């Protein structure tokens with residue numbers, strides 16, 4: 316995304332390093348700037364680091380000092396008011412709650428949609444009604460008895476009740492039917508255009524996103540490969556759609572990976588003949604045939 320001073324960016328990541336405990340680093344020196352009003356698609360292969368990045372931006376993982384990950388010019392991790400005030404909203408894959416040492420626990424229990432939605436205080440009733448209508452939510456739904464898509468609608472509604480300034484979406488439209496998905500994308504676009512909000516959306520589903528997104532960020536193995544306006548992605552000029560462009564990027568990645576494994580070093584060749592692979596035939600495996 317175009318560069319600018321810190322104050323001009325909704326999201327600014329500078330020299331970020333991150334690794335899960337006992338794992339090699341996913342991000343070594345990661346930089347990203349996203350300007351207000353952007354609808355940025357975050358693309359990349361499975362395991363490239365999209366969810367990890369979104370969780371870091373949402374302040375769920377502590378990374379470096381206060382200046383490394385800035386959202387709305389505040390520290391994503393240290394400034395808890397960002398989330399409490401509703402300025403920063405994160406909608407992730409499963410609807411879960413962080414409970415002390417138990418970590419992320421899936422939301423369960425017999426609650427009605429009404430109980431969940433009206434339990435959030437200080438909400439503009441017009442905004443709430445609009446969202447209930449947009450997501451076609453029946454307030455009598457019991458959360459433990461509804462379908463995945465219906466539960467997802469309530470989750471999305473709850474995440475959008477506060478007029479957020481930055482919204483982080485991790486593949487949340489996956490359970491929605493096509494009408495709900497398109498209506499929601501239109502709503503997000505309206506929010507960006509009318510209120511200058513910033514949206515980062517990680518997805519593998521590209522239908523209808525060519526005209527929706529304003530920017531694109533492509534991550535490969537924790538490295539930012541592309542970060543630009545969608546209108547400046549030159550491959551899109553000669554291609555029918557975003558899906559085929561992203562597909563070609565990911566296929567090139569796979570080929571590079573394969574090449575890396577064509578000629579393993581002599582040391583590896585030697586040890587592989589010792590037969591540590593669980594897929595190698597052995598006398599022991601004969602019991603399972």
Ligand SMILES: Nc1ncnc2c1ncn2[C@@H]1O[C@H](COP(=O)(O)OP(=O)(O)OP(=O)(O)O)[C@@H](O)[C@H]1O
Nearest residue numbers: 335336338341359360361362363364365366367368
């Ligand atoms: N809690 C965790 N502990 C250790 N490693 C993790 C953890 N979560 C993710 N990883 C690893 O971090 C890397 C990045 O994972 P991440 O979930 O961010 O990828 P992703 O791009 O969102 O993938 P996908 O498209 O499949 O959702 C992967 O190699 C994954 O195995």
